[in-house]
Amino acid sequence: xxxxxIDAHSPSSSQQSVPASKQRRDALRILGLSRISRSRxxxxxxxxxxxxxxxxxxxxxxxxxxxxPKNLATLLxxxxxRGLVVLALLFAGNLxxxxxxxxxxxxxxxxxxxxxxxxxxxLRNKWPAxxxxxxVLFSYELFDLWSNPLGTGVLIVLYFVAIVVVDISxxxxxxxxxxxxxxxxxxxxxxxxxxEVAVRDPDTCANCRTKECILGTTAPRPEPSxxxxxxxxxQRGCELGLYLPRKSGNMDCTFCLDCAAACPHDNIxxxxxxxxxxxxxxxxxxxxxxxxxxxxxxxxxxLFCFGAILNAxxxxxxxxxxxxxxxxxxxxxxxxxxxxxxxxxxxVIIPAVMLGTTASVCKALTHSPLHLSDIVxxxxxxxxxxxxxxxxxxxxxxxxTGILTVIPVTQAAVASTFGAAYLGRPAxxxxxxxxxxxYVLELGFLGLGFIGSCLVVHGISxxxxxxxxxxxxxxxxxxxxxxLLSAWWIMSQxxxxxxxxxxx
Amino acid sequence: xxxxxxxxKRTVHRHGTILVLAVAIVVQGGCQTPPQKPATAGVTVTFxxxxxxxxDAQVTVTLTDESQAVSGATVEVEGNMxxxxxxxxxxxxxxxxxxxxxxxxxxxxxGDWFVLVNVVEANGKRWTHSIEVPGVRVx
Numbered sequence: 347x348x349x350x351x352i353d354a355h356s357p358s359s360s361q362q363s364v365p366a367s368k369q370r371r372d373a374l375r376i377l378g379l380s381r382i383s384r385s386r387x388x389x390x391x392x393x394x395x396x397x398x399x400x401x402x403x404x405x406x407x408x409x410x411x412x413x414x415p416k417n418l419a420t421l422l423x424x425x426x427x428r429g430l431v432v433l434a435l436l437f438a439g440n441l442x443x444x445x446x447x448x449x450x451x452x453x454x455x456x457x458x459x460x461x462x463x464x465x466x467x468x469l470r471n472k473w474p475a476x477x478x479x480x481x482v483l484f485s486y487e488l489f490d491l492w493s494n495p496l497g498t499g500v501l502i503v504l505y506f507v508a509i510v511v512v513d514i515s516x517x518x519x520x521x522x523x524x525x526x527x528x529x530x531x532x533x534x535x536x537x538x539x540x541x542e543v544a545v546r547d548p549d550t551c552a553n554c555r556t557k558e559c560i561l562g563t564t565a566p567r568p569e570p571s572x573x574x575x576x577x578x579x580x581q582r583g584c585e586l587g588l589y590l591p592r593k594s595g596n597m598d599c600t601f602c603l604d605c606a607a608a609c610p611h612d613n614i615x616x617x618x619x620x621x622x623x624x625x626x627x628x629x630x631x632x633x634x635x636x637x638x639x640x641x642x643x644x645x646x647x648x649l650f651c652f653g654a655i656l657n658a659x660x661x662x663x664x665x666x667x668x669x670x671x672x673x674x675x676x677x678x679x680x681x682x683x684x685x686x687x688x689x690x691x692x693x694v695i696i697p698a699v700m701l702g703t704t705a706s707v708c709k710a711l712t713h714s715p716l717h718l719s720d721i722v723x724x725x726x727x728x729x730x731x732x733x734x735x736x737x738x739x740x741x742x743x744x745x746x747t748g749i750l751t752v753i754p755v756t757q758a759a760v761a762s763t764f765g766a767a768y769l770g771r772p773a774x775x776x777x778x779x780x781x782x783x784x785y786v787l788e789l790g791f792l793g794l795g796f797i798g799s800c801l802v803v804h805g806i807s808x809x810x811x812x813x814x815x816x817x818x819x820x821x822x823x824x825x826x827x828x829x830l831l832s833a834w835w836i837m838s839q840x841x842x843x844x845x846x847x848x849x850x
Numbered sequence: 851x852x853x854x855x856x857x858x859k860r861t862v863h864r865h866g867t868i869l870v871l872a873v874a875i876v877v878q879g880g881c882q883t884p885p886q887k888p889a890t891a892g893v894t895v896t897f898x899x900x901x902x903x904x905x906d907a908q909v910t911v912t913l914t915d916e917s918q919a920v921s922g923a924t925v926e927v928e929g930n931m932x933x934x935x936x937x938x939x940x941x942x943x944x945x946x947x948x949x950x951x952x953x954x955x956x957x958x959x960x961g962d963w964f965v966l967v968n969v970v971e972a973n974g975k976r977w978t979h980s981i982e983v984p985g986v987r988v989x
Contacts, residue, residue: 414932415930751935840904840960
């Protein structure tokens with residue numbers, strides 16, 4: 347990206363803007379996990395409980411009651427999992443990917459069938475994930491997954507099947523980096539997290555010649571040897587292609603800590619970072635390239651933000667009125683074409699108009715010679731904090747209003763399974779925080795997202811040109827205000843949980 | 851890869867077995883859904899006022915068995931939203947006429963609901979019947 351005034355080697359480039367490691371706190375050392383996190387069992391110990399929970403959810407989805415509020419699959423997936431993921435991302439980092447149960451199954455499958463192929467070059471970008479992310483959002487509405495235990499169970503099983511099929515075929519963490527929609531959600535959100543996996547002392551890396559953090563640790567080559575076959579990997583390095591000394595931010599980082607385990611100098615930790623800091627910096631970074639030049643990343647950011655609005659909009663009354671109106675107007679009586687139209691407007695046409703208009707104003711104010719799409723590409727990342735704020739508000743609503751409902755549902759599941767109420771009679775009176783309290787939290791999350799986005803706009807504009815920063819940023823601030831007002835209006839509407847758009 | 855010790859292999863196998871057993875128990879046990887309405891039983895559920903909106907609504911359940919009114923039963927209705935994570939509401943109904951039971955159920959949020967009618971007949975027979983209550987409106 348060559349916006350006027352930008353200098354790829356300016357002091358604001360990503361590497362130099364990261365605070366010195368001496369000033370950064372290390373979560374692994376604070377928690378006393380520095381040594382144990384390098385053990386092979388560390389991640390497995392996190393994954394195994396989640397795998398057990400996942401299997402129990404699948405079992406309950408297929409064998410339990412087919413009522414969403416009474417089924418662990420729907421309850422844990424759509425209320426607790428989503429809520430905990432966004433809160434973990436807000437307060438810590440990409441903890442779900444760290445403990446991902448799908449990866450544990452993938453690792454087991456790879457022992458039986460090691461991958462042989464490389465992911466095709468044409469697909470080494472975020473476009474497949476953009477498509478799949480949109481597909482998941484669409485399927486969620488079309489199949490009413492929030493009210494569909496069987497559908498939720500099928501989705502979980504499909505996820506296991508997909509990661510196994512992709513990753514026993516293709517080398518490295520192909521599924522995580524290029525396919526997984528949940529992963530992409532976590533990657534973008536973790537740019538707002540206060541912690542990142544990073545190098546403790548850059549000077550140590552400067553003297554390192556073996557680069558285990560990305561290449562992994564191999565068995566020693568027997569001496570004398572003329573065999574140049576690859577040696578077996580004892581500890582893999584970063585499978586997502588992030589070379590730690592040049593890594594910047596959490597994009598594409600699963601927090602797997604393979605790099606930390608492989609580093610012979612114990613020089614990798616989970617260090618504090620300023621949330622959203624890496625959204626404001628430009629320049630090439632390992633495994634990512636220059637984010638401000640990548641249209642696939644820009645598209646992912648736009649989908650992340652407008653998908654959040656659409657997903658929340660689909661839970662309030664006006665969407666049903668709109669759908670009924672469209673259905674009557676077009677004489678359609680099936681849901682999928684109407685939903686397709688809604689998604690086309692919500693995820694393509696409206697974002698294109700809003701971003702195109704904003705970029706046009708920006709171009710006119712600054713007399714920039716750049717193409718509109720380049721300006722959009724540069725500023726698209728400023729949508730990420732606002733999008734995250736909306737996801738937080740939406741998922742936070744479900745999580746906080748239903749946080750305790752897991753207790754009676756588990757009690758009922760145990761009573762049904764064993765024929766005896768070992769955990770007591772289901773306490774159905776347990777719910778969560780009152781909606782009026784949660785509404786205040788929602789507004790707080792939206793406010794955080796808005797402030798974050800404005801700061802990113804400010805950072806990008808000042809990076810481009812100190813003189814033109816105010817003019818360049820003005821239309822983008824206005825866009826953030828518009829997004830904030832839209833989200834605030836949606837969150838202020840009474841939530842209306844429906845699966846029957848057409849009243850059927 | 852380094853070879854695994856027999857002890858570690860045994861531990862892995864033991865944990866795997868526990869995992870499979872736990873899942874099998876839940877699958878088997880989870881199938882024990884509440885007994886459904888007998889084929890000969892008839893259930894009619896009516897609400898007042900209509901259309902339903904957020905707030906209290908009078909619910910009347912009429913029970914029949916082979917066209918005969920079912921008297922002396924204990925009838926409880928449970929309102930649930932179709933989205934997970936919502937607290938159910940309950941109402942215990944009182945018999946106002948032979949086979950006709952009435953009470954007040956609270957709809958706490960707009961949207962799609964389903965109501966479970968839990969019946970314990972005078973002879974001790976228990977069963978549950980589910981009905982969809984779509985489109986509860988904002989008042």
